[in-house]
Amino acid sequence: MVTRIVRSVAQQAARSAARGAVKQARRAARGVLGLAAERMSKVDTAWLRMDNEHNLMMILGVWTLRPGIDYEALCRRVQERLLQYPRFRQHVVEDATGASWVDTADLDVHQLVVREKLPRSRAASPQVALQARVGQLAMEPLDRRLPLWRFHLVEDYDGGSALVVRIHHCIADGIALISVVLSLVDGGAAPPLRRSRAPVHGAGGWIADTLLKPFTDLTVKALDAAGEGAARSLHLLEDPHAGLEGSVELARLAYQVLSDAGALLLMPDDARTLLKGQPAGRKRVAWCDPLPLDEVKAVGKALNCSINDVLLSCVSGAIGEYLRAHGDDPAGKEIRAMVPVNLRPMDHAWKLGNHFGLVPLVLPIGLENPVERVYEVRRRMDALKGSTQPLLAFAVLTVAGLLVKPAQDAILRLFSDKTTAVMTNVPGPREKLRFLGATLEQCMFWVPQSGNIGLGVSILSYGGNVQFGVIADAALCPQPQKIIDAFGPEFAKLSWLTLMLPWGEG
The missing domain is CATH 3.30.559.30 (Nonribosomal peptide synthetase, condensation domain)
Known part of the structure; x- marks a missing residue:
């Protein structure tokens, strides 16, 4: 039973990933608005398609800040730091075989950083009002014509401000997004500076030391084989003499x-x-x-x-x-x-x-x-x-x-x-x-x-x-x-x- 299921998955994967279909999809994506396009990875495509009426595939974050922060100052910080990452300037174009990242023309940061006002009520605390709004935003779809993220700023919240962050999972996983979002904090590093192998201190240091350090080269090698070669590996089970050059x-x-x-x-x-x-x-x-x-x-x-x-x-x-x-x-x-x-x-x-x-x-x-x-x-x-x-x-x-x-x-x-x-x-x-x-x-x-x-x-x-x-x-x-x-x-x-x-x- 298990063998039949895996064989069926491998066969469908091979058909769906046919080289000619992928090339055709890439050509179609490059033609959209005449802008440069980059093919989305298979794993990220899976997350893109997982949205349903019960659950949207968004990573949801809440920051509370004291004292309050200014909306225009937030827009400038996002422009200077977050939009340096290409993914946060690109929207998604889907096709029959997957999806592509396409640069968004005439992108205005004010479209992506939104002002919010919470209802005032004697019966509900500011935290309860914020929780209710976060629950609503969790099921509010992101506009596919724009990059798949939003910042929602409540400028006046409980003596300070609150920032609600929504980022679609197809952009990155939670660990990567924590790293990216923390690049926004005072003293955070811009993306090009993060490529250095030099020791990282401050907001980014704990990410490397605490979350990433335990994984060895062997684990990463196994990840690469399991990830990019998964369909080929499953195909090998059907025909041990086919492909992979005897690996x-x-x-x-x-x-x-x-x-x-x-x-x-x-x-x-x-x-x-x-x-x-x-x-x-x-x-x-x-x-x-x-x-x-x-x-x-x-x-x-x-x-x-x-x-x-x-x-x-x-x-x-x-x-x-x-x-x-x-x-x-x-x-x-x-x-x-x-x-x-x-x-x-x-x-x-x-x-x-x-x-x-x-x-x-x-x-x-x-x-x-x-x-x-x-x-x-x-x-x-x-x-x-x-x-x-x-x-x-x-x-x-x-x-x-x-x-x-x-x-x-x-x-x-x-x-x-x-x-x-x-x-x-x-x-x-x-x-x-x-x-x-x-x-x-x-x-x-x-x-x-x-x-x-x-x-x-x-x-x-x-x-x-x-x-x-x-x-x-x-x-x-x-x-x-x-x-x-x-x-x-x-x-x-x-x-x-x-x-x-x-x-x-x-």
Whole structure:
């Protein structure tokens, strides 16, 4: 069964990627408005086509700033820094075999940087009003005639300003976009300067050191083989004597991809809870006051667990508590969250595009005991170390980008049927940054949920604190603030139990 599915995918990929069709598409794209065109990568094409009525493939960010910033000053900063990246000046032209990046004629930055005014209400706080607007923007499609991003500035927000950022996932993945957006902050580096191999300090240094450094040349080599050669590798499985010039190494990789594909296909569908079902296409957004990072570190050290173990345990507990409060007993249940894993080499940090995989993390939402839960999370995180699943996910997305949309949708349903949430957990700058002279007080972002996935969870450490946020489909989770409100108490229980440990005994 698995072999037939993979063979079918390989055959369709080969047909869709026929050399003549690609050349014809490139010629057509170059003819649009007489402007230069660049072919979109297969993975980025897959993300472009993933928009649907329930989920738009936009990475969504929120900054709160004090004091407030000026609209024209923001436009100038975007013009000087962000528009130096070609992708942010280009729009997308689709054709039968894919898509191309095309320079946008007469681009005015004021078309892309938008002023917002939040409704004033005695009944709702500024944060609630901002959350409501962010939820609306999450399902507001980007105009395909312009570059696929927008900045929305609320000049007067809670004693300062708020900036909502929307960037389509086809431009880049979350890690690359964090790097790009942070080039906007005071002291940030322009794109050409980021190509240097010299040590990077300040806002960009933590990206290279914390997020990118762990990946070795071997990992990058495997990524290149799995990504660009995925369809050819699958074709090798059908005819071992065809192509690839006898590459034993790539043949072994192809066999590994097939084995891991079988494991993915055989992975059971996720547990049925209130959070799993048919989304409605309306979003709700919520976030909490940040937790001090030092307190999280102290709890992790006391329990011999990582910061991630502690935070993911609290997320599991908060979701379990939300379900109990709504009459859905999670006892004995667990849910699966897809976690993006960076696959980008350090010296490519300044580049755009999508270079990440996905790894499924099973959250033990049915365990009420917080200590038992944190150790179970630790066990599962340890089991994921060294997994090849992120490379498999990258390869699947590459192949999906080669196919016609119905075939792509069928492949991507494999992920959404087996998943309840998409979760990101990113370490940010240790010190608070400044932007146009203002202090960046809070920083949050969410990656999109694909298919029918209705829940997105974001954990971001920034400025000595940890920020927890949720974005959810209104039909599946109409009150995500209830999950947020349970996060703090879950950490408090774990912290209190840590204090009860027999310190100094034995």
